[in-house]
Amino acid sequence: MSDDRIEVRGLTKTYEGGDPLRPALDGIDLEIPRRHFVSLIGPSGCGKSTLLRVIAGLEGHDSGDVTVFGSTPKHMCEAKAVGLVPQTPALLPWLNVRRNVSLPSRVNRRAGRGSEDPDQLLRMVGLDDAARKYPHELSGGMKQRVAIARAFGLRPDLLLMDEPFSALDEFTREALQLQLLNMWEHMSTTVVFVTHSVREAVTLSDRIVVMSARPGRVHEVLPVDLPRPRDRDVVSGPHMHALEDRVRASLQSAWEAGAAPDDLVPL
């Protein structure tokens, strides 16, 4: 057990009513060093979101160990050391943008975690003009920026993001990726990022965890040795494309390693 990394050892989880021979997560071993940006990628059903929720302490598991910086996921949440950005922005529609961003500081005060100034956070995501607006007045990209600002608000030790940009158009998505990297470099937190976009994983990560489905396993862990900061030049360079091809090849072999999904029509 080490306090400078997230350690997942032999993690196995079968959903109630699921096939016990094909667990959602099957013997997952994973190490994520502090301040690293790690992406989980894989075909649907590979358990990447489930793994994220187990690390977040939102779901239990059958066997194995999960320690987050020497602590349990539950204790991390008690200390308000975990930030979560779900797939949908999950804002409270009756609160304006500023109060949504400052929500974490008003909940579970006992943890006594100081938080960033909400106006400062909104400036970082470029939404200082929208502080008094309500979620229904914002576009999808703006809402997701609010959710990111909210998650960064407590300066969490661990930031968990579950396909946060999957519902956005490509242009907005790329802009938000660079904005996220910028914030991450300022705040230097550990990020676990679930995605199904190869390009997104390569753009953002230090390491990419490729997973295979049925059962959910870690297929391969690929390092991303692109220089930081990752500006537009780095992201459009030839090395980037080589890495993308490498991840795609790995995903292909992960796909072949797992059993075909039941709902796929046989050829």
Place this chain on the structure above:
Amino acid sequence: MATSTPARPRPGHEAHPHRRAPRRRRLGLGIGLWLPTAVAVVLFGFAWSAIAEDQPYLLPPLAEVGAVLVEDPALFLDNAWSTLSIALSGVACGAGTAFVLSLLMSEIPLLRRAIMPMAVVLNVTPVVALAPALVVAFGFGMTPKVIVTAIITFFPVLINVTTGLRSVSVPVLHVFSTLHASRMEVLFRLRIPSSLPYTLAALRVVFPLSIVGAVVAEFVAAGSSSGLGTMIRNSAATARLEYVYAAVACLAAMGVLMLALITVLERRLLFWHESQQRPTS
């Protein structure tokens, strides 16, 4: 606490460009919206008058109904107030109890299983049948009438608030979980505000229903001395139809006022909810 947040007046909101455009458009549409209603009302009036002239025992002439109202407005106001106070007290008791019970049931599943079946039985019991017994038990004062109204308004609120408290989006719950929010924090910051649209929808049903409850209770409590229901019963017994319909008109006006009040409340409290958003072209 959390419920009070949306009610805050929002300065600067008026200046929002998206808000102003539809308002102007609504004014433009005004005639188109009101004209069909106005025409229908006038036609209805003519039909009424035609019948009233032919068969005065079927419907009283509208002029007589109006005259009765104008002659002694205090009579109608007093009786209306009597009925209204029963209706409102009934709603306060019935809806209030239902709201508190919903909160308790959402937190304690055991209580839910204990109360829900009884509430369903209470709902299918015809309250009109219960009313005479209540009069025997509580006399001719306000108490039995308030109880009847409370029973009628109880169930819709109970069902709606219970549903509303459970209609919380899972991702938001996950965010609250990672913050290790307490049950009370989830209840007050998340569940109660989420249930507001359901609560107000229930009030929209229950307020007019409360008038029905009050009138029925007045019908049954033979010795009651005031109220529009009493007035209708006594006037009908002596075939003074103009008084009956004047009282009915008062009841209708009370119902409309209540609905208007709920609409205003919805606009204020639910400005964030889908139901209050107008489609932007």
